Amino acid sequence: MGFTWTIVALIVALGLTWRYLGSYMAAVFDGRVHFLGWVERPIYRALGTSPEHEQTWKRYAGSLIIFSGVSLGLTYLIFRIQGSLPLNPQHLGAVPPALSFNTAVSFLTNTNWQAYGGETTMSYFSQMTLVVQQFVSPAVGIVAALVLVRGFSRRNSSTIGNFWVDLTRCLFYILLPIAFIAGIIFVGQGAVETLAGTVSIHDALNGVTQTIARGPIGFMEPIKQLGTNGGGFLNQNGATPFENPTALTNWLSIYLILSIPFALTYTFGKMVGSIRHGATLLVAMLVIFGSFLAITSYAEHQGNPAVAAAGIVSQPTGNMEGKEVRFGDTASALYGVTSTNTSTGSIDTAYDSLNPMGGFSMLGGMMLGEVSPGGTGSGLYTILLMAIIAVFIGGLMIGRTPEYLGKRIQAKEIKLAGLGVLVMPLIVLILTGIAVSVHAGRIGPLNAGPHGFSEILYAFTSQANNNGSAFGGISANTPFYNVAGVIDLLVGRFGVMIPVLALGGALAAKQVVPAGLGTFRTDNTMFVGLVVGVIVVVGGLTFFPALALGPIVEQLSHGKFF
Amino acid sequence: MLINLRRSIVMAVIAMAFFGFIYAFAGTGVAQLFFKSQADGSITANGSTLIGQNWSATKCPGHPLGSCVFQGRPDDLGPYAAVICASNAKNCTPSSGGDNPLVANGVNGESAATNLGPRSKVLLADTKELIAYWNARGVNPTPDLVTTSGSGYDPDITPVDARAEIPMVAKATGIAPATLDKLITRETQGEELGFLGSNYIDVLQLNEALAKLR
Incomplete structure (x- = not known):
């Protein structure tokens, strides 16, 4: 009963957010919102640019890449010298080079893969630097999506906006206010927010003295979720009560994660002048999200096989291994699906201990390219790539040059979309193949048997999709996994984003063909089916053999333990 | 190229100031002011x-x-x-x-x-x-x-x-x-x-x- 109401509350809240945040974001990017002009203008002056100064897609992409490079360098530098910087009450030393580089890349790419334990590795200064990337990386994702949206909304245009202006507006008008308000709720519920160091307390009742890690955690939480970042302050992320103290903050986390990615479909519809097209993509996202939610909440409501075999057959509260009592089985399942169907990767439960079909769902959400609803920005641009492929297939069926929103989809566009769609599976399967073939890769997993393979597959799937969650048993802080991870992260992020920017540029330059009688409809149920079909066929067929060796064989090995 | 490099550095510094420090310090300030016990760890x-x-x-x-x-x-x-x-x-x-x-x-x-x-x-x-x-x-x-x-x-x-x-x-x-x-x-x-x-x-x-x- 409680779970039904949890879902109902979520649907109502997200429905309102879709409508109103969606149109607000469109207004922000069209330059119709000005209440923070006094912050914006000095920034533009310092940057030497202005909203009137538009860029071509190549200059836009160049600004994006150079800015990313500078952010990466700065973040890396701070990790390396954190020992000499202030805000380090635990006197933690420099983060080792390979780990620093992996982590800097991971936060830059909106992944937040964490090969380290936060409370024992990062000073408060370093954690604050990570928060900077938690604001900037989702903003970069959103502006990249914006370029593609403008590709459809503009005609005969050689420019697609100004990177610096879009970035600034996204940061100050959208991310900052929502995160700050949500932060107050997190802290009010019990999330820790202090610059004082660890605290030691002696409990007279049991004679135990505890030393408890603390830090500026409460205000990292909302941007971690809102920006679909996922990287927490503490090792066990949203499972720890200091990050996620109550069932209410748990629900709020889920809401924050889904709000921007879903609302961007409205923004898209608004900007291209057809809300129906945005709603069509929204429905496709919901179909996939709902399917994974059904599988996971059912799977996790079943008992844990090892606990059952040990003698406790009746497990009415579901699989509680790795789960927190205050959330329970189904809310944890909902959180997991939310986190892996977006590029978030935060956790409120140990994914490694999910039942086989629960783990399958986590992997599946990422393998379908994270489009349901996907990361902030990246979800929208990835599903638009899928929609372009779907239009192409539809065009082949009826024998007409495919069009989407009046723009002809020709060889160049299809090549770019195909590239963007295939980069992720390619890098995941190659790196997983290498990892299981070499000793350095095989020593990573904690678990034996098919679950060990799943841990490796999960690691590369998560990084290529910029998700950042893990089957946490894997020992990822090794030279092999740190280096392979960096390749995975960068290819998965920029290997998709650059084709998207190029596609946006190519589309913006095109004429609009007026819709005729023979035009293939891209705003109806049939098209939803076609898009979902393309997503499932591309992701499903590519990864099915790998999934069969991992979670599927684990599910089927009744009574066997590894 | 060079102008982008300069802009990137300026933007990185602005982002560090706003989202690294001002955000965290303002957040900690609000938390310590209104929710002292929770913010300190519900000790x-x-x-x-x-x-x-x-x-x-x-x-x-x-x-x-x-x-x-x-x-x-x-x-x-x-x-x-x-x-x-x-x-x-x-x-x-x-x-x-x-x-x-x-x-x-x-x-x-x-x-x-x-x-x-x-x-x-x-x-x-x-x-x-x-x-x-x-x-x-x-x-x-x-x-x-x-x-x-x-x-x-x-x-x-x-x-x-x-x-x-x-x-x-x-x-x-x-x-x-x-x-x-x-x-x-x-x-x-x-x-x-x-x-x-x-x-x-x-x-x-x-x-x-x-x-x-x-």
């Missing part, structure tokens, strides 16, 4: 109500260790570290004792789960030992009492879990089971807003209330 006289503790080593004269208090869920090493270490030797420091966040996973200061898969032999063996531990204390354990949480220091148990521990606590403290049952009812916290999450009991608060009864 009470005997510990944080949000961080589970190791109750299994509590001295109970004349009775097994930890039997005169309600125990929380096992952590990565179990509240029964010594028991678990025998089978899960990979990352184990037996002397460390469980439930202390600073020793979970054998790494000083980290929260951690077992990360054992649903068909893990190690998990099967650990669970058997945990069941034996509870049975030896007259408790028929619920699933929560033999599984490790996500954080490794779950501060809560459900009312059902607490009731399962009544035989053990009643025997060691001499308090009537009916009185303990009433105590559990009184300490149970409902679902958030009436529908979010599960009913739960904070083990620290339950034991503080229990101490007052004795």
